[in-house]
Amino acid sequence: MKRSSRIYTILIFVFLFAPIAILLVFSFNEAKSLSVFSGFSLKWYQELFRDSDTLRSVQNTLVLALSASLISTVMGTAAAVGIHRLRSKYARAALDTVTNIPMINPDIITGISLMLMFVFIGSRLGMAASLSFWTMLIAHVTFCLPYVILQVLPKLQQMDPSLPEAAMDLGCTPTQAFFRATLPEIMPGVITGLIMAFTLSLDDFVISYFTAGNGFQTLPIRIYGMTKKTVTPKMYALATIIFFTILLLLLLSNFADRDDEKQKRKK
Numbered sequence: 001m002k003r004s005s006r007i008y009t010i011l012i013f014v015f016l017f018a019p020i021a022i023l024l025v026f027s028f029n030e031a032k033s034l035s036v037f038s039g040f041s042l043k044w045y046q047e048l049f050r051d052s053d054t055l056r057s058v059q060n061t062l063v064l065a066l067s068a069s070l071i072s073t074v075m076g077t078a079a080a081v082g083i084h085r086l087r088s089k090y091a092r093a094a095l096d097t098v099t100n101i102p103m104i105n106p107d108i109i110t111g112i113s114l115m116l117m118f119v120f121i122g123s124r125l126g127m128a129a130s131l132s133f134w135t136m137l138i139a140h141v142t143f144c145l146p147y148v149i150l151q152v153l154p155k156l157q158q159m160d161p162s163l164p165e166a167a168m169d170l171g172c173t174p175t176q177a178f179f180r181a182t183l184p185e186i187m188p189g190v191i192t193g194l195i196m197a198f199t200l201s202l203d204d205f206v207i208s209y210f211t212a213g214n215g216f217q218t219l220p221i222r223i224y225g226m227t228k229k230t231v232t233p234k235m236y237a238l239a240t241i242i243f244f245t246i247l248l249l250l251l252l253s254n255f256a257d258r259d260d261e262k263q264k265r266k267k
Helices: 002-026 043-050 052-084 089-104 107-124 133-158 162-169 174-203 206-211 219-227 234-266
Strands: none
Touching (some): 002 234, 043 052, 052 089, 052 234, 089 133, 107 206, 206 219
């Protein structure tokens, strides 16, 4: 039984990570072939950094992901604090349900509904172009917000409620008590929410596709456009860089959670 479970686990990991491993290996291939490794080379990384259109789409993606993650983290933290302070359990349950809707709703439904809303508002305001960077930013904040809330809320529930009260007894205003007592306690959840929002925004294609304007193109949209013709191995190099960037963010998130657990054990 133990042997079969080990074999089953190994097969699952092979199935999950074999495509990524192939992509990583062939990003260093000298030739374009995906079946024959002709020799180690950094050729495709050099080609990647010479492609101005791809680099521009990477820049657009990073700017969008950073902006959306920062805004959603601030709004999500404030919303989590507000939900946590609600006295009515019915109001809290209603807000929890509303928070979960964007996560359960299919991306294509969210993308189409946001697109229709932006086009409707743009036509009412007489705008020449209804979709732009700002519509994509609003859309990304919309689907990142629930994940931040769900990361911060458990930290607020685990926190000792007497901490902000003690800070106010010592002369702090409610705002000062939040920044000096509450925020340091929930910071691991805030950081995890920020990293999750950044990775979700970085990875999104469906919602971005429906809410993007003509003058702003993210990396997933550019790669989708390239698949209609051909995907060159420099995309393997780009995917390798993104993979290790996301891996680094996940490691940072895990370290933040471990530090939080150590602090709890000390207390």
